[in-house]
Amino acid sequence: MNSQSAPHQESERTLAEGGTASSPKESKIKGLKCRECGRLYPAVAIHICEFCFGPLEVDYDYTAIGRRISRRSIEEGPQSLWRYHELLPVTGTPTVGLHAGMTPLIHAKRLGKLLGLDNLYLKNDTVNHPTLSFKDRVVAVAMTRARELGFDTVACASTGNLANSVSAHAASVGMKCFVFIPHDLEAGKILGNLIYNPTVVAVRGNYDDVNRLCSEIGGEYPWAFVNINIRPYYAEGSKSLAFETAEQLGWRIPDQVVVPIASGSLLTKIRKGFQEFEKLGLVSPNDRLKVNGAQAEGCSPVYRAFVSGKNHLVPVKPNTIAKSLAIGNPADGFYSLDVVFKSGGAIAAASDPEIVEGMKILAETEGVFAETAGGVTIASLRKLCAEGRIGRKDLTVAYITGNGLKTMEALAGALPDPVSIDPTLASFRKTVNPTN
């Protein structure tokens, strides 16, 4: 590929080679569509409507998909998110992230008892493959699509989970990879990326500077920047969380979901995933579904708009231990707020101590060690229960999106020291006294 040409035109050859997906004569992807003005575009590597600057979304041919998809076709698919390939924006055989998704849905009886919920479930993406966060879903889809579009280089700007996932997936298929980070990022987080041997670029500047530089680079270089020019495809990967939830619940839509909000895309796509299953007759509609959001108080532009009843988000400077949710001006903030309002849901926010407490009660009751974002979700779930927004009998699903091993520093000083004893039975009896 000529490095100076934008490799975004899908060839007939690529389509024709699609093994598990639609035939070229009946492609499931009609193109991209502006979420604001509805203008249509070809399904290439673009993300903004040139007419009104609205964001672009994948436009599917649900009639064609409906002819091919069924509960049975899904159940016979692979044990990964690719069992839902008909509803994901790729046209050929998946090539990246073949083991992502199909994470456990845990009936959280002990946590539910603590919170006063009889039907609480946890969607546990702390064990997603390969990098232990829900980002493995969106990156699997984004990079498969990027390869279909002819890209050989992938990029992202991230301080954590996204960088891990992009780096690991790029390594797994031999793509060139650029990761942009702020120059003052902690060493441990950089190492977690360097092990996959991407080019890590530390930008001397603040978060705003990194954002602006990446926007410029995204427009300048013929790369698949997963959350810029590949964003319409990337975001669709989050729908798989809804698909799996519905299937694992026995083809049902829950009554309540609690979703952490960073960019806001995850929340909107979980709602979209349930709607697609309803539209295709794979589940019975559940008009009672309330979509609830969870933010960290130290970075809560969507929560603040929710409590003020406004639809304008005021950008904030993040100041929270929940780094994976620390997005000061979320791209899909307005849309996530809209979903919450329209579903009759709510948004709660958790302080840093409440986040740690959320992590602890999740671990102590269910044996799940979540990163700080999981603490935000559980702390927010707890508040929503206390406010009576979630009822005891509601079928409730909380989304735990990343593994606690990634944010160990958040627990410094928050846990008791080990019990220290001499290597004698007498010391054990005296100090631990297990019969008491």
Add this chain to the structure above:
Amino acid sequence: MTQMRLHLTFPEERVREPIIYEICRKFPVIVNIRRADISLDSGWVELEMDGELADIERTVSYLRDRGVHVDPLEKSILEG
């Protein structure tokens, strides 16, 4: 000439001030508003800004000094 696509957020205390007019008077940049939503107490504007890179940089600095939050069109790209 360079073009940047920017998302500007105006806080309540600035939303009634003619700041877009000010930047066009003060700096040699061409501003083309493409999408906006302004209310009495807040608002945002998405625009294209054409000019020499140094002039755009000065304009962005001025906007920030005036209390306007300036992001690329994609808003926060840097994710966790």
